[in-house]
Amino acid sequence: MPTQWSRILILWLVGILAAAQLAKISAIAPILRESFHLSLPQIALLISLLEVGGGLFGFVAGLGLARFGMRAFLLAGGATLAAASLVEAIAPSPAILFAARAVEGVGYLLMVIVCPTAIAAIATDESRGRALALWSTFVPVGLALGSAVTASLVTLAGPRGVMLAWAVALAGITVLLTRFPLPGASGRRITLPAPAAWVATFAFGLYTLFVCALLMLLPSFLVERSGAPIEQVGLVTALASLAALPGSAAAMWLMRGGQLSSRRMMLVSTLALLxxxxxxxxxxxxxxxxxxxSAALAIAATLVSGLVPPLMFARLPAQSGATTPDDPRIAAANGLITQFGAGGALLGPPLAGMVVAAWGWPALGIALIALVLAMLACLLLAESL
Structure with a gap:
């Protein structure tokens, strides 16, 4: 058991390091805007480009992982992230900076598909649900790590020095991972996941659409509603982002007896979403x-809804139709959940902004309620399939 969980924790930490690259650019966005003379929409695009790889190629990467193996994808992902961060550190023009960020998105995609697939293969039947629930926390923890490290180093090394530091860290981790025990290429033919996995991963995309629309526009909403200073608004947004972590802990507690049943999953998810x-x-x-x-309501909404994604990750191997821990349908399903999740992250903030611009903040609340209900309907359909 210690060996199994030590490997799972290492893969979780690798995912956190990859997710830290999401916050790397946003933490120094004001400096980059001034250095490269970028507009607000341009810097927003630069931040979100890390999700483009998943939004475009998530499912294809999942199918490829089942064919070519985890080690090749993990090492390629780490090397790509390190190389892209190095280019970002020395980029002489905005065009090169944007290109490096887009390439970085491919490396991020490779790593976040490998890690949960490897965790599902390493874990036992009794621990798999809890291990995947733990994995579901990698984004909020990574965001917190990326923001904290980047913000603390930028005053000492400047933005280029920070990028270089991330490149060195990523390169070092990739070298260490060359000796990490992972399943090799399965050599199996490409197999599509079961219909339930398609519906369930689409539900996850609706969740990311919901939570990104809520959190990414929360600072603007709070400033406009209460006139609070940006420092307080930033603290509230950070607390709301991390509020999903207790949900993961609760999900792991629910699965302490073994695998998560469909009935328990739907009971908890229905109560949480309602x-x-x-x-x-x-x-x-x-x-x-x-x-x-307003802060209490935002934090509570993120905390309560955050109970559901860990359960979705825990149920995904069963919903994919997998019959063994290394079944290629698990990799394909992880590709799907990455693609839909990245799509939700890309579309959430701009769609929410359009709703607010057209009908005001109350309309955004109605739209978010509709997303939650649609997510619940998809989860019920997935379990019925």
Missing amino acids: ATLPLVFWLYQAGGASLAT
């Missing part, structure tokens, strides 16, 4: 609410 609805409604409908009230 409880999210009034929180979102009150957040955007309560005119003149204080910063403390």
Whole structure:
């Protein structure tokens, strides 16, 4: 058991390191805007480019992983992230900076498909659900790590020095991973996951659409609603982002007896998502609410809804139709969940902005409620399949 969980924790930490690259650019965005004379839409695009690889090629990468093996993908992903960060550190023009960020997205995609697939193969039947629930926390933890490390180093080394430091760290980790025990290429033919996995991963895409629309526009909403200073608004947004972590801990506790049953998954998910609805409604409908009230509602909505994604990751191997821990349908399903998740992250903020621009903040609350209900409907359909 210690050996199994030590390998799972290493893969989780690798995912956190990859996810830290999401926050690397956003933490120094004001400096990059000034250095490269970028507009706000341009810097927003630069930040989100890391998700382009997953949004375009997630499913294809999942199929390729089943064919060519985890080690090749993991090492290629780490090397790509390191090389891209190095180019970002020395980029002489915005065009090269953008190109490096897009390539970085491919490396990120490779790593975040390998890690959960490897975790599913390494874990036992009794621990697989808890291990995948732990994996589901890699993005919020990575975002916190990337923001903290980048912000603390930029005053000492400048933006180029920070990029170089990330490149060195990623290269070092990749070298160490060459000796990490992983299953090799399966050599099996490409196999599509079962229909339930398609519906369930689409539900995850709706969740990322929901949470990104909520969190990415939360600073603007709080400043406009309460007139709070940006420092307080930033703290509230950070707390709301990390509020999903207790949900993962609760999910792991629910699975302490072994695999997660369909009945328990749907009971907990239904209660959590239905409880999210009034929180979102009150957040955007309560005119003149204080910063403390709005912050509490946003944090509570993220905390309660955050109970569901870990359960979705835990159920994915069964929903994919896999019959063994190394079944290629698990890799394909991880590709799907990466693709839909990246798509939600890309579309969430701009779509939410369009809703607010056309109909105001209360309309965003209604739209988010509709997303939560659609997500619940998809989860019910997936389990029925």
